[in-house]
Amino acid sequence: MHSVGIDVGSTNVKAVLLDPAGQAVAQASRSLETRRTTGAAELDAVALWQAVVEALGELAASAGPGGLGYVGAVGVCGQYSSIVPVDADLEPVAPMRLYLDTRGTPRCRAVLAEHPEALAAWTERHPIPPVGGGLSLGHVLAFQLDEPQVHERTHAYLEPVDYVTARLTGTATATQASTFAVQLVDNRTLGTTAYDPELVRLAGVDRTRLPPLVVPGSTVGTVTPATAAATGLPERAAVVAGITDSHAFALATGAAVPGRVGVAIGTTAVLLATTPSFEPPPGCEVLAMPGVEPGEYLVWAENGLAGRVVEQVLTAFVHGTDALGDHAADDVFQGFDAALLTSPPGAGGVRFLPWFGGAMAPVADPSMRGGFLGVSLDTRRVDLVRA
Numbered sequence: 398m399h400s401v402g403i404d405v406g407s408t409n410v411k412a413v414l415l416d417p418a419g420q421a422v423a424q425a426s427r428s429l430e431t432r433r434t435t436g437a438a439e440l441d442a443v444a445l446w447q448a449v450v451e452a453l454g455e456l457a458a459s460a461g462p463g464g465l466g467y468v469g470a471v472g473v474c475g476q477y478s479s480i481v482p483v484d485a486d487l488e489p490v491a492p493m494r495l496y497l498d499t500r501g502t503p504r505c506r507a508v509l510a511e512h513p514e515a516l517a518a519w520t521e522r523h524p525i526p527p528v529g530g531g532l533s534l535g536h537v538l539a540f541q542l543d544e545p546q547v548h549e550r551t552h553a554y555l556e557p558v559d560y561v562t563a564r565l566t567g568t569a570t571a572t573q574a575s576t577f578a579v580q581l582v583d584n585r586t587l588g589t590t591a592y593d594p595e596l597v598r599l600a601g602v603d604r605t606r607l608p609p610l611v612v613p614g615s616t617v618g619t620v621t622p623a624t625a626a627a628t629g630l631p632e633r634a635a636v637v638a639g640i641t642d643s644h645a646f647a648l649a650t651g652a653a654v655p656g657r658v659g660v661a662i663g664t665t666a667v668l669l670a671t672t673p674s675f676e677p678p679p680g681c682e683v684l685a686m687p688g689v690e691p692g693e694y695l696v697w698a699e700n701g702l703a704g705r706v707v708e709q710v711l712t713a714f715v716h717g718t719d720a721l722g723d724h725a726a727d728d729v730f731q732g733f734d735a736a737l738l739t740s741p742p743g744a745g746g747v748r749f750l751p752w753f754g755g756a757m758a759p760v761a762d763p764s765m766r767g768g769f770l771g772v773s774l775d776t777r778r779v780d781l782v783r784a
Contacts, residue, residue: 399415399636400471401472402415402474403451403473406429406475406476407495408664409428410427410448411425414468422460423779427451427495437500438495440479440493445560445561450628453570454629456693462766468635469635470634471630472637473636474639474641475558477496477577480537481494481557482550482554482715483551483553483569484661494536497754498536500539501536502531508527509526515527518596523582523584523596523681532578534579534580538602541602541603551568553606553608558575558639559576559639562636565620566620566621567618569609570610571611574640574688575639579607581600583596584687587693587694588612588733592604614655615637618636619633642663643667643695644695647659647695653693663704665705666764667698667700672693673693684697699758709753716729739779744783745771746771747780748769749767749784752766769781
């Protein structure tokens with residue numbers, strides 16, 4: 398049985414066709430555009446779904462005779478702490494709010510201010526308090542309270558992997574793990590398919606807009622006829638409940654195996670490990686979330702921006718367009734690998750501090766900023782980029 402994996406990022410969508418041995422047969426990708434203003438970060442969810450359809454179409458075209466007709470299963474992974482509100486037809490009624498969007502922070506802090514018991518309740522059960530800062534609970538509250546016209550049209554608030562899974566199957570669902578950033582499940586019990594009524598009450602979230610929870614790894618449904626016609630996927634293909642990119646990273650790096658540690662570097666960087674315990678270390682930004690395997694937790698330390706910073710340096714510093722000149726490039730990564738080889742290991746003594754968006758683990762500090770150290774009269778642009 399062949400299978401298809403779909404990765405939903407904040408900068409692109411990727412799809413891969415795997416043979417029964419798990420070897421890649423074909424792959425495709427489509428870029429996505431994030432719109433950012435002060436405190437806001439959005440992605441066009443309609444364009445996201447179109448990117449998925451186009452990537453699958455390319456996959457079918459490059460798969461050879463039979464296209465995707467041999468596919469028996471489809472799985473989705475992707476970024477999270479992002480929310481798209483959808484109507485009963487699973488069409489977006491507003492842009493997706495990304496994990497960089499902080500407009501819901503005041504609403505989360507109001508929960509803490511109005512309910513003295515809230516801090517202890519979340520810390521004990523989740524364990525992240527409702528502090529906003531880009532977490533999905535803040536997105537949901539901001540839609541519900543600040544954009545009532547959107548909330549009225551909303552059938553369900555979905556994380557990206559659950560949104561794509563819903564468009565594939567016609568069924569809106571989520572899992573305990575995919576809704577981790579919605580912060581409304583008691584994570585002391587693994588495998589639960591219920592929201593915690595006390596957390597829902599304290600948050601003031603409209604329970605009717607939360608998607609039903611299913612067991613991780615379960616089959617949500619099969620591909621709808623409309624999606625099959627648009628993508629080339631067969632209608633009989635089973636679609637499995639989506640997983641976050643943190644869980645995918647744990648599988649890919651081996652961190653899902655107790656005793657091993659994985660580091661995933663994408664738009665952001667995450668340190669991962671597996672533990673049987675829910676209790677996180679006190680006083681640091683290291684968390685335990687529902688794990689890959691039943692009965693296990695995933696230790697998760699979000700380090701902040703990583704690959705996104707490299708892109709920023711290339712775009713703004715190397716290929717920037719400003720009063721100093723027009724150095725723009727259609728593809729800022731063209732020639733990137735070859736250029737790095739012209740700078741020696743150690744980048745000529747230059748060190749780079751990557752905190753362009755503040756620091757997270759081990760201690761959160763949004764005021765932290767990045768920079769270059771060890772710059773001398775011998776330093777070249779390639780040394781800065783290599784650093």
